[in-house]
Amino acid sequence: MEEIWEYTLFRLVLEQMREGIILSDADGVITFVNDAAERIRNIKREDVLGRSMVLCHKESSKDKVVRALDYLKAKPGGTFRRMVTDSANDKYYENIYAPVFDEAGVLQGIAVVSRDITEARKAEEAKAMNLRAQEVAMDTLREQYHNIVMTSMEMLINFLEARDPYTIGHSKRVASMASKLYEHKCGMNERYLDLQWAAKLHDIGKISIPDQIISKPGKLTPEEYTAVKQHSSIAADILRPLDPGARITPVIRYHHERFDGKGYPEGLAGTDIPVGSRVIAIADTYDAMRSSRPYRTAMSFDQCIEEIRVNSGRQFDPEWVEAFLDLAQTGSVD
Incomplete structure (x- = not known):
């Protein structure tokens, strides 16, 4: 009973x-x-x-x-x-x-x-936006100008990706994954929106790369690869006047640095690389592997996860790899 x-x-x-x-x-x-x-x-x-x-x-x-x-x-x-x-x-x-x-x-x-958590989530988003606006500390007109320009830059990214059918939607997917990864580990703090913008605009420097290199179906020559490697620095230079406080441009400039110091443009290593850059590096690489290219087909989910795991401590920050694998293993990564 x-x-x-x-x-x-x-x-x-x-x-x-x-x-x-x-x-x-x-x-x-x-x-x-x-x-x-x-x-x-x-x-x-x-x-x-x-x-x-x-x-x-x-x-x-x-x-x-x-x-x-x-x-x-x-x-x-x-x-x-x-x-x-x-x-x-x-x-x-x-x-x-x-x-x-x-x-x-x-x-x-x-x-x-x-x-x-709808109300709590919306409150967190509003708080993050308010903190960002306070830190930027610009007047209303300049804030509107900033948003208009950033949105225009995002439209330019869409145009650039349309040049190459293999990269359409890449920046949006990278932004979505990087945001999810950052929130999983750090929550929605004042850096969250900076990371989103940096991820959306990380490839804008490719505007300076000729179409024949961007869309080349075969292996790049050393000269062509050198030209491509300049895109992250060019992107930072383009966006610097629009980035009060340098919150976005360093993240973009260094998103191709490697944790072991063998990346570019400056060969930064470890925690000298901005946090946002380390996050975008994982999301950018994963999306590139999951997408087809003229010279190869898309890699499987398991192949991509293994590649990220193998390069922990070499190409990627081990702490962020651990967080990424946690999301992947629990079904939060496509």
Whole structure:
């Protein structure tokens, strides 16, 4: 009788919690969904109860969900967080995934706790924008001018990428991934927006590189490669007059530096390289590998992840590689 009472109590507690609660068995089959989970995630419990967590996601997300579940099953006591952007409903929610093991260390199920963070997220974005505006300390007219010019630069990037069908959308993808990686490790502080702009504009210096080099299907000559290597410095020179406080230009100038000091343009090493540059280096390289080029096809997800892992401490900052692999292993990287 006492066990029945405890079971009823536990179920009532879970049902009445403000956080969304979804429980599955060890095979990932959903066994419980409370009212808050329905509301926060815009689902109906009758549509998901008895179904695999994997099958409840759209086709493009299934591989990431499988990776996330495998990650949980292999780490007793481990948890991870993942922010979800629900564009259709203009909301954000955070999922916390936790495996449930018995005293013998045998997996019994998986718990997913969901919190609606829409208001908190929008407040953080507003705070980051306000902090950035205060640090720049320019008057309203100059701020408007700055935004107009930056937006124009972003449009120019789109034009540049259109010259080469293999790079269309590259800067947007790099910006999205770099922002996600930075937020995962550092949160949304005053540097977050600087990183976004730097990532969007990191290749603007290629405006000075001839089309025949940009679109060349074969290996570049030493002279051509030297010309291409100048693009990061040229980009910084273009943007310097528009960057009060030098918050963006150093990040762009040094995004091709290597952690071991063998990069360009100045051969900086380790933490002498700006944080934003180290973040963009990973996102830029990953997107380049995942995209097809005239001289090779796109690399697989596993090949790209292994390449990033192998170059930890050489090309990339090990701390940021660890954060990137954490996102990749939990299904947050395509």
